[in-house]
Amino acid sequence: MTELVDSYLFSKRRVDEDKHQYASPRELKLAIDELHKALSSPNAVTTDPDALRTYGSSENSYHLASPHSVVVRPASTADVVEVVNISRKYRVPVTAYSGATSLEGHTSGYPSGSICLDMSGMDEILQINETDSDLVCQSGARWEDINEALKAKGIPLFFPLDPGPGATIGGMIGTGCSGTNAVRYGTARAEWFLNLTVVLPNGEVIKTRRRARKSAAGFDSTKLFIGAEGTLGIVTEATLRLAPVIPTKVAMAQFPDVEHAVSAVQEILNTPYGPHIQCIELLDDQMMSAINNAGFIDHPYPVKDTLFFKIQGDPFCIKGTSKAVQAIVKKHGSSRFEFAPTDQEAQDLWQNRKYALPSTMAANPGARCWTTDVCVPVSRLPQLVLETKKDLANAGLRSTIVGHVGDGNFHALMLFHNDDELKSVSDAVHRLVYRALALDGTCTGEHGVGIGKKEYLVDELGEGTVELMRVIKRAVDPLNLLNPGKLYPERREPGKEESHA
């Protein structure tokens, strides 16, 4: 018994168990042959080298990437079970893949060989329960398509999580995503996913809950898979909770600096009008300059730190809230407050926020862009922005800054033209993360860990918390077959940075 007590957690013995024996080249070939037999529909299994490379890397990230060995396209949960069973039989890692919008190398291939499980074809809406405000879909469905489908059917409900365009439900679950709406609706880690159908590493299919909105029946098994980046199970279906569509108007305010802008945000959110704020987006002066120079707009804006608001409610609520917001931003030094009273004007104004990435690229022809995010308590955001701007200037780097400022979530779009500048950007991201940690923040607010942020987890959370993650991973996936090499560092090697391709 004493032996068990001494060795059960955090022991050296565990480290050896990490050295998994994955499939040999011969076994990998056998696995691929068996996948061909198991998934019989045309194009369900491909080993085309171009596809393997494309699926194994990402245009959005500059982390180490390897091609997959095979790409499979399941059509059902039963197909996924087949794939997971074959993966286990031959010990071939499996990486789930769908919208391919992730930014931290989540879907890259495993160096010794891996199966890419492309879920994007499993994109059906299976059931809409309008009176219960919920919906059941396959995990390859895109959030935008779901909202379009609801609109087309005249159902006045929507799914409020809004990460990058093209993201799918499965990826949103895996990343624990959020988006601009998180100020009002929270993130994927709130209660938008009522129930998940999951294929476990042992091939068993489970449902994490039933369809009731609330349940106190045991561990929160649903949450176990949210943010797990496909390392604990493959989600094939999900029951989503929906929210009523509420009329929305857009406003814009400009400030002398980020500090003034953030103080205004804090005051607004803590008033009784706070819950009417659907989004608050910060665009820094560089971003506004990029918008002016990108050629998408008719009249240039003053180059100042700017907030964009979405305000929601019935006409009376919107009027009251807009009045309150205007008074508060004025108090905090805003020289310009613009409110779009009609839907069309609101849409036009919000376009400017949407132009963030294309404007950044258009204003800097020939450049490539590394997008990263961190998140800090809202009150610490001005310091983070100020110090980061200084640091980027010192490093001679160009970057625009946008942020879901209502949550303290900060995005930098750092530009580079060559390998030297890429190295410089990588170093700046590294410093940005430690700046956020020093302010009681996190290395990622919504993009996830993948490969890119692994090295920061121990410094952010402590060795004990990361080891707890490893303990759970080992218990659920003892052969380490689901998306190995992502989410947390296998071993602690202080000071060692990832190298970037």
Place this chain on the structure above:
Amino acid sequence: MTELVDSYLFSKRRVDEDKHQYASPRELKLAIDELHKALSSPNAVTTDPDALRTYGSSENSYHLASPHSVVVRPASTADVVEVVNISRKYRVPVTAYSGATSLEGHTSGYPSGSICLDMSGMDEILQINETDSDLVCQSGARWEDINEALKAKGIPLFFPLDPGPGATIGGMIGTGCSGTNAVRYGTARAEWFLNLTVVLPNGEVIKTRRRARKSAAGFDSTKLFIGAEGTLGIVTEATLRLAPVIPTKVAMAQFPDVEHAVSAVQEILNTPYGPHIQCIELLDDQMMSAINNAGFIDHPYPVKDTLFFKIQGDPFCIKGTSKAVQAIVKKHGSSRFEFAPTDQEAQDLWQNRKYALPSTMAANPGARCWTTDVCVPVSRLPQLVLETKKDLANAGLRSTIVGHVGDGNFHALMLFHNDDELKSVSDAVHRLVYRALALDGTCTGEHGVGIGKKEYLVDELGEGTVELMRVIKRAVDPLNLLNPGKLYPERREPGKEESHA
């Protein structure tokens, strides 16, 4: 390797591992001696037989209960580490305890001996970050005291989870609680807990996150402990997110039957006015009759199924919402709509909802009451209520019904006077649970599993999901020392019911 594949999950070998060797009577005595030495402050350790019985059972539940062997009252996280280390050294189970408001035997003692860890003395608010809308406290703090403290300091923020009076943050985390505010603010499984300090079974102290509002940095370790009923770690501190205090008014509407009331609720929640509804509570005709007969009010109400609403917002929002609610309830057959325009009138009207339990008891002198809850998709609630009323009438039982109807959460307060009626109530609860499961619901919406609902988990979730819980429990607490015998059934024994004392 094949052996590992075959045996790693759901294997028979695991069953044997459940037969833990807990402390012998001699070892238990040594453990208690060591606890006396480790926690030196007066009254920190007691073995008074009355205390052991009181702490080991609950007036709120009628499940099997055993006295604890010792009650300890830690003053710090370091004290909790000492207790957990002694528990592990001598293999004595530890049950966390604080507000003692739980209803399913969560805190009862373990038959072969257990340490009751009374956290209620660790009730300090450690830090209030008003601008970030968060607060750090010890886990023994009561939610009511926290909200009183904020009010006393003139801080216009509050913590919106409102389970039973006297509940503490630690218990609310353990149970994954909710309350009347869940319609608007969600439950403990949403994002109200930003970070937890937890003592793991191995004695290590971890923090699950930092103070940023959002993080996508790995598994949702915070959620691992929410709803875990003290089986995975002892929570000693928590960072809570706060919400702005918003003016609230109260309204009441009466209906010909529950079906009409629920249809009205569904329609209201799916309109753009839905987010202004803070609470919607259903009181059935029996409950209204009990309120009339209990002697707390001046004028009796018509004995009809009734909804109580809390509507929040600025005066314009409340006016608009109240108008919309009135039109909808009228459409759904409400003959009476009462709106309390002033704060005092609102408070008076809401009192009637608050009188639910005392009115039930006062109207039935000499009776005792078994309170239970289930939860179903909102559209299934009328069928659940109708069938349950019939079933209770057939069984000759008296019960009032109240429900957080906006969430489909249903509470029955079943009355009994003797052991025969208690058996009859127990059987009726059993049938109620299976009725909820048949409607795609859960055996508990907010009270948790404890001992009382263990037997239903496999039928609700499937053997695979429950085994996943066991796998995680074994990995984190391999000696099964934290609150053993709660939360999930150790082994599946179909058809076997718990016996009730």
